[in-house]
Amino acid sequence: MCHALYIASDKPLPLREWDEENPGFWVGVLHEDDLVVRKQFSLPFVVYAGSFEGCSCGFVYDNEPIGDDELELQYDQQARESVKRLGEYVSNILKDGSVEMFACWEGEQEQEPNQRLVVGLECFNGKEFGFEGIKHFKVTA
Numbered sequence: 001m002c003h004a005l006y007i008a009s010d011k012p013l014p015l016r017e018w019d020e021e022n023p024g025f026w027v028g029v030l031h032e033d034d035l036v037v038r039k040q041f042s043l044p045f046v047v048y049a050g051s052f053e054g055c056s057c058g059f060v061y062d063n064e065p066i067g068d069d070e071l072e073l074q075y076d077q078q079a080r081e082s083v084k085r086l087g088e089y090v091s092n093i094l095k096d097g098s099v100e101m102f103a104c105w106e107g108e109q110e111q112e113p114n115q116r117l118v119v120g121l122e123c124f125n126g127k128e129f130g131f132e133g134i135k136h137f138k139v140t141a
Contacts, residue, residue, distance in 0.1 A: 002055035002106050003131055006034070006048055007090065008041035011097040015047065016089075023052040024078075025085030037109040040102040040136060049089075049101075051082035056103070058082050060130035079129075087124025090139055094121070099139040103131035 007013065007027070018026040027047050030037070038046055051058025061079040093099050104111065113136040120140050123129075 003057045004104055004106050005056035005059060006037050006046055006102045008043040008046045008100045009093050009097045010043050012045050013047045025082045026050045034109060037102060041100050043098055043100055049086060052078040061128060063127045083124055083129045087121060091121055094141045101137040104134045108134055
């Protein structure tokens with residue numbers, strides 16, 4: 001099962017296509033199975049945000065990479081880059097509008113959030129990052 005991250009705004013949101021050859025942060029339209037997530041937002045325009053993994057699972061890293069294994073280090077670097085791009089995307093939206101995010105496991109799009117948080121852009125630059133549980137975020141500049 002994968003994590004799912006959705007972003008909402010009061011303005012139409014730019015899309016970024018998934019690139020199989022160069023995987024990284026991407027933003028796509030909601031699929032039919034995702035439409036129920038709209039109930040989580042007070043804002044009308046909603047998109048799905050994916051990481052280098054293709055899903056939203058890659059938006060997570062620890063304070064330090066788990067070990068010195070080359071694959072773990074590469075994963076850590078790609079996760080940090082995905083979160084950085086996510087932060088830049090959200091920052092650009094905040095210049096002209098409002099931003100809300102909803103994070104959950106696939107299949108939990110209709111469930112009430114365990115937490116409702118107000119966060120600033122600094123949350124995308126922390127020593128560690130991840131979405132655990134079902135959370136709703138209001139992002140402020």
